Amino acid sequence: MKITHVTPGHYRIPLPRVLSDSTHGSIPAFEMVTVCVQTDAGIKGTGYTYTVGSGGSAITRLLADELAPLLCGCDPRCTEQTWRQMWRHLHYVGRGGLAGFAVSAVDIALWDIKAQAGGEPLWRLLGGASSRVPAYAGGVDLHFTTEELLAEMDDYLAQGFHALKIKVGHDDLKQDIERVAAVRRRIGPDVVLMLDANMRWRLDEALRAVKALRDFDPFWLEEPFEPDYEEAHATLAARGIPIATGENLHTIAEFQRMMDRGGVSFVQPDLTNAGGVTGWMKVAHAAECRNLPVSSHGAHDLHVHLLCAVANASYLEVHRFGLDRFLAAPLTLEDGCAVAPDRPGHGLQFKWDDLEAFRIASGDRSQA
Ligand SMILES: [Mg+2]
Numbered sequence: 255m256k257i258t259h260v261t262p263g264h265y266r267i268p269l270p271r272v273l274s275d276s277t278h279g280s281i282p283a284f285e286m287v288t289v290c291v292q293t294d295a296g297i298k299g300t301g302y303t304y305t306v307g308s309g310g311s312a313i314t315r316l317l318a319d320e321l322a323p324l325l326c327g328c329d330p331r332c333t334e335q336t337w338r339q340m341w342r343h344l345h346y347v348g349r350g351g352l353a354g355f356a357v358s359a360v361d362i363a364l365w366d367i368k369a370q371a372g373g374e375p376l377w378r379l380l381g382g383a384s385s386r387v388p389a390y391a392g393g394v395d396l397h398f399t400t401e402e403l404l405a406e407m408d409d410y411l412a413q414g415f416h417a418l419k420i421k422v423g424h425d426d427l428k429q430d431i432e433r434v435a436a437v438r439r440r441i442g443p444d445v446v447l448m449l450d451a452n453m454r455w456r457l458d459e460a461l462r463a464v465k466a467l468r469d470f471d472p473f474w475l476e477e478p479f480e481p482d483y484e485e486a487h488a489t490l491a492a493r494g495i496p497i498a499t500g501e502n503l504h505t506i507a508e509f510q511r512m513m514d515r516g517g518v519s520f521v522q523p524d525l526t527n528a529g530g531v532t533g534w535m536k537v538a539h540a541a542e543c544r545n546l547p548v549s550s551h552g553a554h555d556l557h558v559h560l561l562c563a564v565a566n567a568s569y570l571e572v573h574r575f576g577l578d579r580f581l582a583a584p585l586t587l588e589d590g591c592a593v594a595p596d597r598p599g600h601g602l603q604f605k606w607d608d609l610e611a612f613r614i615a616s617g618d619r620s621q622a
Contacts, residue, residue: 255371257330259292260322260360264314265612266307273394273574276423276454278306281394284575285310285614287355288604289317291363293330297370300602301362303355303526304552304575310614316356320344325360330367337361337532350504354527361530362556362600370599377594380535380563387561389554389592390417390448392571396424400433404440416590417446417473417569422463423454431466438470446569450476453502457486464495474498474520481508487517498522500537501551505529509537513544520568524551525560534560542566554592555585555602562594580605 265286273281285305292298303313324343328336340360344353369376377385391410395403403420410418420437422430438447449472455463460478467475476498479486491497500522503509506529512518521541525534538548538560547568550557554572561567570592578584582603586593595601 255293255295255297255329255331255367257291257325257328258294259290260317260325261290261292262314262317262322262359263288263290263609264310264614265609266310266614267575267577267580267612269574274397275394275421275450275452276396277452280397281306283307286577287313287317287359289359289363291325291330291360291367293367295371297367299330299363299366299370299599300604301359301364301366301530302553303359305355309352309355312352313355313359316344316353317359321356321360330364331371333361333364333368333532336364337529341529350508354504354529354533358526358528358530358533361532362525365531366599366602373598375559375594375596375598376531376600377559377562380531380560381565382563383565383567384562385594386588386591387558387567387570387594388417388590389415389570389572389587390419390446391415392419392450392573393421394574396421396452400436403433404436407437407440411441411445414587414590415572417448419448419450419476419571421452422449422467423451427459427463427466430463434467434470434472443471446473447471448473448476448498448569450498451478453477453480455479457483457489460486460490461493464490464493468495476522477502481512484512484515484517487512488515491516491519496520498549500524500528500549503528506533506536506540510540513541513546519546520549521546522549522551522571524553525556526553531560535563538564538566555581556600558585558592558594559600561592577604580609 268283288302340357474496481502496519498520523537549568552573
């Protein structure tokens, strides 16, 4: 089997309501960069990556100008080979970053092709540890009023979630404390509550915050610091608060260092920026070797396959950058768990006509 066409597409997707966190401020829309890979066997694969609103055009150009010519003629089933080729081709300008996003999108499409060729859903091809995984609702809600925040919690519980996440990281710690207290009162003691600071704090600020917030029994504290401060993560984790991080770690070596320094309790690779399915699985297995659970960030329609594949799965994040309105069959939840689809490949079928209105650049087409 050979790759014949690699076609990127770049979209800006407005959110139904403006979301916010402590790093990115107000987020009215997100970018999605898709890639369609065609083969001489007639099988087509689809991958995508996304951004918080910037960088998508550069990722699209890397796909069109660099990866499409590199991949045409390659066997899409040899994913270790293509992954290494892409990594080396962009290494000098990459080692993660934008290049990692582009490599990830393609790698997802190649695994889609490989699973379709084998007639298997991706989660079973990758290991098939379970057909479902516990899911949590990932709020992006730092600037919601308390009333709006509580209404959001009610909505998540009505959808059947047993686990929820809210943002922290206000300028005034008192605001964080009041919001977390109000949420814990509303959801009761038995619902799992995660907190996400989106890299806002220094160590002294995080220590003060944790001292106050641990009374509300957070399941984990996510991204207290920027990802380069591995020692600060380890110092905080040593105080007995489980730390989750990974959405801003984009190479396997970065994950390895964070794990080995004891800076992470829940490892959260995002397959759309940490090297696709191939990169995510390497990180998940590295975590398993260290007796650490793996979770996810965003892209829940894809991550459900990966978390159902591995033995060390923790919660799947159901993210607010959802693509439900553009998918023929969105993620299914049953009793707080996400159910892995049984369709061959990853099974995502985009409603391309509906997406067309949000296209912001036409992707180039490279042919073999
Ligand atoms: Mg986060």
